[in-house]
Amino acid sequence: MDIHAYLSQIDAARLQQGVFYLSHSPLPRRVMNWNIPGHALSTLEEADAWIAAQLASWGYAPERDDTQVRAFGRDFSKPLSQQYAAPPADAPWYTAHNVLAKKVGSLQPDQLIVIIAHKDSQSWIASPGANDNAIGSMAVLEIARVLADYQPRHSLWFIWCNEEHTPWTSVTAAQNIKAAGLDVLAALNTDGIGVKAPKDAGRLTNITRYTSPEGERLADMTIELNKRYHLGLEQSKFRGERPNDDDGSFINAGFPWAICNTGSIPYADPNYHAEGDTADKVDYANAAVTAKLVLAAVLHLDEYGRP
Numbered sequence: 001m002d003i004h005a006y007l008s009q010i011d012a013a014r015l016q017q018g019v020f021y022l023s024h025s026p027l028p029r030r031v032m033n034w035n036i037p038g039h040a041l042s043t044l045e046e047a048d049a050w051i052a053a054q055l056a057s058w059g060y061a062p063e064r065d066d067t068q069v070r071a072f073g074r075d076f077s078k079p080l081s082q083q084y085a086a087p088p089a090d091a092p093w094y095t096a097h098n099v100l101a102k103k104v105g106s107l108q109p110d111q112l113i114v115i116i117a118h119k120d121s122q123s124w125i126a127s128p129g130a131n132d133n134a135i136g137s138m139a140v141l142e143i144a145r146v147l148a149d150y151q152p153r154h155s156l157w158f159i160w161c162n163e164e165h166t167p168w169t170s171v172t173a174a175q176n177i178k179a180a181g182l183d184v185l186a187a188l189n190t191d192g193i194g195v196k197a198p199k200d201a202g203r204l205t206n207i208t209r210y211t212s213p214e215g216e217r218l219a220d221m222t223i224e225l226n227k228r229y230h231l232g233l234e235q236s237k238f239r240g241e242r243p244n245d246d247d248g249s250f251i252n253a254g255f256p257w258a259i260c261n262t263g264s265i266p267y268a269d270p271n272y273h274a275e276g277d278t279a280d281k282v283d284y285a286n287a288a289v290t291a292k293l294v295l296a297a298v299l300h301l302d303e304y305g306r307p
C-alpha cells in the first residue's frame, strides 16, 4: 500500500471550506437549542444533515443513533472558558445524534478503528466553535473522503459526536459498540487540532494525549509515523490524569486503546469556549498535517494491527 498516495490527498482548502460552512455561513454554530430563524431543524441537526450528505456523495451509507441531551447552563461567575454548568431544572431535552459512517473490514470485521470528533459547538454560549471543534470534524470528514474507495482489513468507523451538550453522545457510541460485542482496535479522537498560543503562530504542533498504557503505545506510534512520513509536526505526547473527552468515553467503556490529538496542552486558544472562536482563526495548514498524521495512523493500524 502506498500510504503517501493517500496522505497527499488531504486538502487544507477543503478543511477551510468545511469549517466556514459549519461555523460561519450558512451555519453560525451547531447546537440543539438554537435554530436559524425560520428553519425547522436546529443548527446541530443541520450540521448533521450536511455531514451525512457529504458522506453519501462519496458512497457511504451514513447512520445515526439517538441520545437524549440538554444544553449546559451557564455560570457567569467562572472564567469564560469554564462557564458551562449543570442545566437548569426546566431545561428542555433534545434527541441528539451521532453521525456514523462505516467500512466493513475484509479480515477482522469485528475489530474497529474508530476515527472520532465532536461536531457540536458550545451549547451555553453563542460561540462558532471553529477550533473547538469544526476543524476536528472536518479532519475526520476529509479522512473519510480520502478513504472512500479504500478496502480495509479491519472495520473503519467514522463517528461525529457531541461533547458540548450533556450527556456526551460519544458515551452512547462506545457503549453501543460494547453491547454489540465488537472490539475497538484503536479510537483516534481529533479535537482542537493545530490550536496554539498566538506567540506560536506558524509552528506545526500536535500533542497526542493518552491516559492508559495502551494509549501511550499509540502515542509513540504517532510520533514514529510523523518521522517516517516526514510530516514535519512538532509532535509530542502527554499523559492525562484520567480518561477525558470523547476518547475517554471509549476507555470508560472498556476500550483502552484510545488517544486524542490536539494542538496544545494546556489548550492555548485565547478564544476557547468564547464568541471569538471563529473560522478565520483556524490554522488550516497545521490541521491538514495533523489530519495526515491521523490518516497515517489509520492505515498503519489497519495494515499492522496494534503497535
Ligand SMILES: [Zn+2]
Pocket: 118, 132, 133, 163, 191, 192
Ligand atoms: Zn472540544
